[in-house]
Amino acid sequence: MLVAYLWWFDYVPNDPVGEYLPLNGRNQSPDALRDLTTKIDSVVFGFLDGLTEPDLARGLVCHFPSDTGLTLEKFLLEDVLWHTVEEELPHRGELNALRWQSDIEPPIPGRDD
Numbered sequence: 001m002l003v004a005y006l007w008w009f010d011y012v013p014n015d016p017v018g019e020y021l022p023l024n025g026r027n028q029s030p031d032a033l034r035d036l037t038t039k040i041d042s043v044v045f046g047f048l049d050g051l052t053e054p055d056l057a058r059g060l061v062c063h064f065p066s067d068t069g070l071t072l073e074k075f076l077l078e079d080v081l082w083h084t085v086e087e088e089l090p091h092r093g094e095l096n097a098l099r100w101q102s103d104i105e106p107p108i109p110g111r112d113d
Contacts, residue, residue, distance in 0.1 A: 001088050002033075005040050008080050009047040012062045056081070 028036065056078035063070040075083075096106040 001091055002036060002040050004084060004087055005044050008084055009044045012060050012075075012080070013047060015061060015063065051077075 056076070058077045059074050060077055060080060062073050062075060064073060065071075099106045
């Protein structure tokens with residue numbers, strides 16, 4: 001999800017064609033991943049904080065790397081936001097299943113106990 005958040009909330013809106021470098025979390029320490037998560041949270045919230053309802057209809061231009069160079073596609077911001085929610089949900093489910101198998105109570109967002 002860290003890669004997806006960087007892609008949709010930094011790379012696509014800022015459109016630095018050819019500069020995107022995917023992350024590999026498998027090669028990073030837990031401390032490095034925590035630092036990266038903090039950085040990406042800042043990027044995502046920085047993008048979301050200024051949005052208003054009319055912004056949801058705004059189009060984003062995305063350049064996808066392909067075998068023939070770059071493929072250009074356009075997306076509505078509203079669709080991108082829903083896409084990131086849909087993309088995260090299965091990952092959360094997988095993590096919760098692993099916790100359940102280890103007899104660990106999964107976290108419930110917004111609950112402070």
